[in-house]
Structures are given as structure tokens and as C-alpha cells.
Amino acid sequence: xxxxxxxxxxxxxLATLPTLAAAEISGKxxxxxxxxxxxxxxxxxxxxxxxxxDAFTRHYVVGPDSGLANVFVYLKEGPPGKTYPIPEKxxxxxxxxxxYEPYVMGVLVDQKFQIKNSDPLMHNVHATPKVEGNKEFNVxxxxxxxxxxxxxxxxxxxxxxxCDVHPWMFAYVGVLPHHYFAVTDNEGKFKFPADxxxxxxxxVAYHLKAGEVTQDITVAEGDKKELAFTLxxx
Amino acid sequence: MELPPIRRWLTRYxxxxxxxxxxxxxxxxLVTSKGAGMAVPDWPNTYGYNLFLFPISQWMGGxxxxxxxxxxxxLVGLLTAGLAGWLxxxxxxxxxxxxxxxxxALAVGLLGVRAMPVYVGLAGLALPVMAWGxxxxxxxxxxxxxxxxxxxxxxxxxxxxxxxxVTWLKDELGVFHGLLAQSFLVLLTVTAVLSTAWWRRGLVxxxxxxxxxxxxxVATVLIFGQxxxxxxxxxxxxxxxxxxxxxxxxxxxxRLDEEAVRRYNQQRIEVVAAHPITATDVVLHxxxxxxxxxxxxxxxxxxTRSRRRLAAGHPVRRLAAVWLGLIGVQxxxxxxxxxxxxxxxxxxxxxxxxxxALLIGGVMCLVTWNGRWVRRVMGAGAAADRAGGAxxxxxxxxxxxxxxxxxxxxxxxxxxxxxxxx
Numbered sequence: 001x002x003x004x005x006x007x008x009x010x011x012x013x014l015a016t017l018p019t020l021a022a023a024e025i026s027g028k029x030x031x032x033x034x035x036x037x038x039x040x041x042x043x044x045x046x047x048x049x050x051x052x053x054d055a056f057t058r059h060y061v062v063g064p065d066s067g068l069a070n071v072f073v074y075l076k077e078g079p080p081g082k083t084y085p086i087p088e089k090x091x092x093x094x095x096x097x098x099x100y101e102p103y104v105m106g107v108l109v110d111q112k113f114q115i116k117n118s119d120p121l122m123h124n125v126h127a128t129p130k131v132e133g134n135k136e137f138n139v140x141x142x143x144x145x146x147x148x149x150x151x152x153x154x155x156x157x158x159x160x161x162x163c164d165v166h167p168w169m170f171a172y173v174g175v176l177p178h179h180y181f182a183v184t185d186n187e188g189k190f191k192f193p194a195d196x197x198x199x200x201x202x203x204v205a206y207h208l209k210a211g212e213v214t215q216d217i218t219v220a221e222g223d224k225k226e227l228a229f230t231l232x233x234x
Numbered sequence: 235m236e237l238p239p240i241r242r243w244l245t246r247y248x249x250x251x252x253x254x255x256x257x258x259x260x261x262x263x264l265v266t267s268k269g270a271g272m273a274v275p276d277w278p279n280t281y282g283y284n285l286f287l288f289p290i291s292q293w294m295g296g297x298x299x300x301x302x303x304x305x306x307x308x309l310v311g312l313l314t315a316g317l318a319g320w321l322x323x324x325x326x327x328x329x330x331x332x333x334x335x336x337x338x339a340l341a342v343g344l345l346g347v348r349a350m351p352v353y354v355g356l357a358g359l360a361l362p363v364m365a366w367g368x369x370x371x372x373x374x375x376x377x378x379x380x381x382x383x384x385x386x387x388x389x390x391x392x393x394x395x396x397x398x399x400v401t402w403l404k405d406e407l408g409v410f411h412g413l414l415a416q417s418f419l420v421l422l423t424v425t426a427v428l429s430t431a432w433w434r435r436g437l438v439x440x441x442x443x444x445x446x447x448x449x450x451x452v453a454t455v456l457i458f459g460q461x462x463x464x465x466x467x468x469x470x471x472x473x474x475x476x477x478x479x480x481x482x483x484x485x486x487x488x489r490l491d492e493e494a495v496r497r498y499n500q501q502r503i504e505v506v507a508a509h510p511i512t513a514t515d516v517v518l519h520x521x522x523x524x525x526x527x528x529x530x531x532x533x534x535x536x537x538t539r540s541r542r543r544l545a546a547g548h549p550v551r552r553l554a555a556v557w558l559g560l561i562g563v564q565x566x567x568x569x570x571x572x573x574x575x576x577x578x579x580x581x582x583x584x585x586x587x588x589x590x591a592l593l594i595g596g597v598m599c600l601v602t603w604n605g606r607w608v609r610r611v612m613g614a615g616a617a618a619d620r621a622g623g624a625x626x627x628x629x630x631x632x633x634x635x636x637x638x639x640x641x642x643x644x645x646x647x648x649x650x651x652x653x654x655x656x
Binding site for chain 2: 035036037038039041042044046047057059121122124126136137138139140142160162164165166167168169170208209210211233234
């Protein structure tokens with residue numbers, strides 16, 4: 001019995017070795033300068049009933065330490081030769097209280113994701129990709145709880161989604177051939193999956209309004225890098 | 235074949251169709267201004283329902299604008315089919331009448347098949363039919379039936395274009411849809427005008443009026459160019475590319491380099507899902523502003539020429555003044571559109587007044603055109619009306635007029651074969 005326990009222990013160590021050897025990238029994106037003020041959303045009667053207080057656009061969501069949310073951070077090119085199994089759990093782009101949630105998200109190329117209508121009213125989901133090979137689509141979701149599954153076959157940063165029934169509703173989905181991407185939270189922080197092989201990479205931080213900055217990095221096995229990006233509102 | 239006199243009810247019906255089309259352009263403008271063009275993702279159905287059976291309880295948000303536009307478009311289509319059929323039945327006899335009416339009924343009936351290949355086929359057929367109809371009308375301008383055929387083909391093409399814009403997800407089709415709408419309004423108005431007593435009596439024909447044809451044509455073409463620019467801007471869905479007026483980003487001519495455009499986009503806080511602007515959007519916007527100045531100049535030219543050449547109270551001179559006023563309103567609406575950050579109602583009014591400006595230009599081109607064609611229309615129409623023996627109550631009789639001083643002081647002469655000024 002003791003022998004079996006030893007074997008299991010060694011197997012566990014071996015299984016975690018690649019992860020231990022892999023690099024881990026995380027960081028923060030901050031905004032320099034004062035962004036223009038957000039505008040109040042004028043809901044229609046039905047959507048207005050779902051809100052008890054005013055809602056505003058989400059172009060610049062800036063945290064207390066100037067951390068900038070909704071920045072899509074990603075590796076310009078993933079590690080060569082590495083494959084990425086499609087995760088079983090599908091990402092969800094939800095429609096809640098006449099807003100898309102999340103505002104920015106990422107998926108893998110050919111990864112199916114769900115678009116869900118959680119509202120007790122009708123929406124349409126209109127994706128407007130620009131890259132050839134990614135198909136534009138426009139589907140109605142008249143019933144609460146309705147789910148539509150879609151995927152994109154080419155990398156694209158970022159694909160815009162909008163609801164033409166409620167034109168203030170729009171969101172963005174980044175499509176990449178690798179899974180080294182993240183969207184900054186309300187503090188401007190992000191973290192890539194912790195299985196990045198050693199190598200040289202270019203990290204891109206892209207915000208729809210503030211623009212794009214890049215950093216070239218070299219990571220060794222087991223590195224833990226903390227990156228800092230600054231975007232500017234001019 | 236002698237043509238029967240035009241009944242006043244036909245003229246009234248034609249004007250009603252013009253009115254309905256103007257409302258439709260307003261509604262269409264509202265759809266684009268509200269960003270609701272794709273709010274109903276299917277066509278010809280509406281969220282799976284037959285267009286006419288879509289529950290009112292679901293007419294919400296952008297669906298309300300798009301669905302109302304579709305319903306009103308169906309009404310305009312039926313009105314146009316009625317007008318085309320009426321004109322055809324009025325001017326033909328025997329086999330020609332039934333063949334023509336049968337072809338029209340078939341075209342309208344095929345729309346009910348509700349299959350995409352049928353729609354595309356009808357749209358493809360509409361263009362040659364329009365060309366053919368215009369050619370036949372030019373050859374036989376005494377009758378209006380070929381204009382009716384052109385109008386019916388145009389309204390079918392317009393409807394299918396609107397539907398394909400939705401199902402094919404092509405912004406570019408929206409530009410053609412918008413321009414065809416404006417042209418269709420002019421076509422219907424011309425048809426209505428040609429059927430009026432005012433036109434068939436030739437009250438406005440004179441050398442002085444004909445001398446104004448160049449300014450009128452130039453100004454009308456410029457207005458159409460301006461509408462094309464406007465439609466292109468709107469259907470790029472980039473929102474307001476230049477947010478200040480009369481300056482542009484604080485300058486006479488805005489910077490267009492990459493850094494400047496990036497900064498413009500950074501500063502834009504759109505409430506709706508607008509595309510980021512590009513240098514092309516800014517240039518288009520500025521061209522539209524410059525175009526507005528050129529149009530104002532052209533219409534001022536028309537107005538001063540008409541004041542110089544025509545007596546006070548002459549209908550053409552009055553219409554030129556109305557036109558100038560309308561262009562002034564349009565210019566103001568353009569400025570207010572910028573100042574209100576493209577408020578949907580203002581932007582829509584801008585579209586509608588633009589359509590009216592084109593309409594007046596189109597009619598005035600017709601009035602001032604001094605070709606053999608116009609004389610033939612008037613001569614043949616007058617002869618036909620006289621042959622019909624209809625008086626003012628039933629039809630329009632003008633052939634007996636030889637030399638008349640109009641209330642406005644415009645002296646005209648009418649002859650059996652045409653009109654000439656004295």
C-alpha cells in the first residue's frame with residue numbers, strides 16, 4: 001500500500017512539473033490623464049424599468065489607482081508549436097438589464113461561446129467582425145433565457161457585438177489562436193494562464209479608446225513577471 | 235390612340251402617393267438615425283411573424299422604428315402599384331391593357347412568394363424595366379403609363395434593397411436604398427405634376443422660364459450630390475465625425491494624420507455602437523459641409539436669376555424663393571445636427587428637408603426644361619384632354635387657350651402641337 005502511495009506521489013510531482021517550470025505573467029494597466037466624462041444612457045421604457053438608478057457608458061472605467069478596466073491584454077504571438085484544447089466550459093456573453101456582460105471578453109479561435117438573453121424582453125445579437133473569414137451575424141433573441149452558440153474561425157481583436165433594438169448595448173470579444181489573453185478588472189489588473197513556456201514575447205495592451213501599447217519580454221522557466229502598462233487619455 | 239382626359243381623382247391619388255412616400259423617407263431616416271436598421275434581423279418576416287401579424291406588444295425599442303418603416307413601405311408599395319395600374323388602364327385598351335395589368339399583378343404577386351431567389355430575380359429585373367420604361371416614356375411622353383411602370387419597378391427594387399440590406403448585412407446597400415428613395419420621391423412627384431391642370435395648361439412656360447434651366451439643373455444635381463455624400467456618411471455608421479461647427483476640431487480644416495484621428499476617437503464618448511471614425515469619415519463630413527456652401531450658392535444663383543428675369547408673383551420665382559428658404563432651413567438643420575451631437579430627430583428632419591429640396595429641384599428642372607420632349611408632353615396632353623372633351627369638372631381642357639395673361643402676369647401661348655412663349 002505504501003509503495004502505491006509513493007508512486008502516486010511521484011506521478012503528481014511529474015504532472016505539476018511543467019506548470020512549475022512555466023512562466024506566469026500578470027500586471028496592471030493604468031490610465032494617465034483625464035478621460036472625457038461618460039454619458040448617461042437614455043433607456044427606453046422597458047429597459048428603464050430594470051434600472052433603479054442612472055446608468056452610464058463604459059468607455060473609460062478607471063479604478064481608484066488609475067487602474068483601467070476592460071483592457072484586452074494578450075500575446076501578439078503565442079508560443080510556437082503549442083496547442084490549446086478547447087475548454088469544456090463555454091464563455092458566456094450575457095445580456096443583463098439591457099447591457100452586455102462582460103463588456104470585453106476573449107475566446108479562442110473556433111471556441112464556441114454562448115450569447116444569452118437574461119432579460120425579460122427582446123434583444124437582437126448583431127456581431128460585426130471585420131476580418132475575412134469571420135462571419136457577421138444578426139440573430140433575434142425574443143425570449144428570456146434564450147442562448148445562442150457561436151464561434152469565430154479567425155483571430156480578431158476585437159469583434160464588436162451590438163443590439164439594434166437597444167442601440168446603447170454593445171460589447172467586444174477578442175478572438176485569438178492561443179489562450180494567453182486577459183481582460184483587466186476594475187483595478188486594471190490582469191493575469192495570463194500560468195503555463196507560458198520560456199521565450200521571447202510581445203505583450204499587447206489594447207483599449208478601445210485609449211489605444212494600444214506593447215512590451216517585449218523575455219521569460220525564463222518558472223519566471224513570475226509583473227508587467228505595468230500605461231495608456232494615455234489625451 | 236387618343237388618351238382620355240386625366241381625372242382629378244388620379245391626380246389626387248398621385249399626390250397622396252407622393253405624401254406617403256415622403257412620410258416613408260422620414261421614417262427611413264428615423265430608422266438610420268436611431269441606429270435601428272438591423273433591429274429586426276429577418277426579412278421578409280419579422281422575428282418569424284408575417285409582417286402584418288407581428289404583435290404590437292413587441293414593437294419595442296429599435297423594432298418599433300424598423301417595423302413601422304416596413305409596414306409603411308408596404309403601404310407605399312401598394313399605393314404605387316395602384317397608381318401604375320390606374321395609369322396603365324387609363325391609357326391602354328384591349329390586349330395591351332390586360333397584358334400590362336397582368337404583368338403588374340404578377341410582379342406584385344411574386345413578392346408574396348417570399349423566397350429570396352424570387353426577390354433577387356425581381357430586383358434584377360427591375361433595373362432593365364426601369365430603363366425600358368423611361369425610354370418608352372421619352373418616346374411617348376403624352377402618356378404617363380410608362381412612368382407608372384418605372385415607379386412600380388423602382389418601388390419593388392427599393393423594397394428588395396431594404397430587405398437585402400438586412401439579410402445580407404451590407405451597409406453599402408443602405409446608401410443605394412437611401413438614394414433610390416429620394417429619386418423615387420422625385421419620380422412620383424414628376425408623375426403627379428405631369429398629371430395636374432397646372433402643368434397641362436402650361437402656365438409657367440415662357441422663354442424667361444426656360445432661360446433658368448441651367449441654374450436649376452446645376453443646383454439640383456449639386457443637391458443630389460450632397461444627398462449622396464450625406465447618405466454615405468450615415469451608412470458608414472461612424473456617428474458624428476466632426477463634433478464642432480463652424481470650426482472643425484477647432485480649425486478651419488481638421489488634421490487628418492493618424493495621431494489626430496486617434497485623438498478624435500479617444501475623445502468621442504458614443505452612447506450608441508458607432509464605428510471608430512477614420513480620416514475618410516472626417517473628409518466626407520468636411521466635403522458635406524463644403525457641398526452645403528456650394529448648394530447654398532447655387533440656389534442663391536437660381537433665386538437671383540429668377541428675380542431678375544421673372545415678374546413678381548410668377549410661380550417659378552415664388553418657388554425659387556421657397557427653395558432658397560428650404561435650403562436655408564436645411565443648412566441650419568445641418569448645423570443643429572452637429573450642435574446636438576446628431577440628435578436623431580434633428581438628423582431625420584435634415585434627411586427629410588433634403589428630400590424636399592431635391593423634389594423641388596426635380597420639378598423645377600422639368601418646368602424649365604425647354605426640350606422638344608416637354609413641348610410634346612404638353613401638346614399631346616393638351617390635345618388628348620381636348621379630344622376627351624372634358625371640362626374643368628371632369629378633366630382638364632387646355633387646347634383652346636391661345637394667348638393668356640396668367641394671374642401672375644406671365645404671358646403664354648398654347649398651340650395644338652406645343653407651347654411657345656410670346
